[in-house]
Amino acid sequence: MVKISYCDEMSDVEVKIEGVLVRNQTIVSNKKMQNILEQKGCGEISKKKFILKPFESLYLLYTNYLELKEGKKKINFDTLMQKCLKYDNNILTKFLIYRDLKSKGYVVKDGFGFGSDFRVYERGHFGEKGAKYLVFGLSEGKQEKLGQLQKKVGQITQMGKEPVLAVIERRGEVIYYKISKIKFLKNEANPPITPIEL
Template sequence: MSKKNKELEEWEDKPDYVEPEQIKEIIDTQLEESKVVAWKGSEKIYEPGYYGKQIGDRLELAMVEACLLLKRGRIRVFSSGKQINFQELYDHARNLDRRFPERYRVYEDLRERGLLVRTGFKFGCDFRVYERGVQLKKGPKSAKEHTKWIVFCVPEDYTLSFQELSRSVRLAHNIRARMLWAVVDNEGDATYYIIQRMKP
């Protein structure tokens, strides 16, 4: 059963988590096929909004993260020694992933709402979304520090099977999160639907 934008009204409130706007330094990064990598200054990318994944001395950014950071002027992206612009990076990502336009639009929208968003590949979803103001950490977590929503991004003409829907609901239930379907229309607007199990 879906409830259109019911529980999501709180997103429209003024966020209590806001990424610092005073950051002036632009970090150089390198495009490596399906990801963008930063070495020097990577903490300046990760810390303000928990972008990317730290692996040793490098920070790996998913394409949605890199595109948004490039659009906001937080990073520069180079490929084969040449600096590339937002449209070039976006087109590269779209060539790798036909669903990238929907994923990017939803990611950008959630970030603009002041929410903390992480990729959800290892969970079998597009994104994990946390409460505003959450500080990510390893180890034991409070209820607020756990993933609140898992998000699947689809175009408006997407056909969903009952089996796929059932798997998605079970996934959300197993990690004690809510499941959101983010439907992106032809104008690029995202509408969110909460889908949950109901016991008769």
């Protein structure tokens, strides 16, 4: 039995999460575990099966709360990471952000698309209100076109959410930047020069 003490006040409840790996997702069959995980914002029901997303499975393996098997073979963190990389080149970035946000007590769910990796709920408001923040990650050294960034920010603010850029430093530390809507002037090959009087 393992004591769960992540993302909640359940440290006194002893549970063992058992999952079966199918491609890069984990299926949890135990109904009690499904309910506990779902109340805490982990996993979701899809086609009558309770599924943990790859970053959730990685987090639970990392924190030793998940026993994961593929057939009869036990899967560890490194093996799962390698399997997940075949499906998603950004899984390490997603895992690092997810782990960091969970360690700060946030409920974190998969993003809506258009580049947002996660929906992040205010502490204590999961299930009561929609997500306040939409977080998208960027690894240090990776380039992002300003036009793409502007588009993401515009879409997120139109939804009434706060866009947050999570930058992963080379050491694995996550730094968050709140971003507001921006408008760039169009670049011109030979812009007119306006004289300045001194």
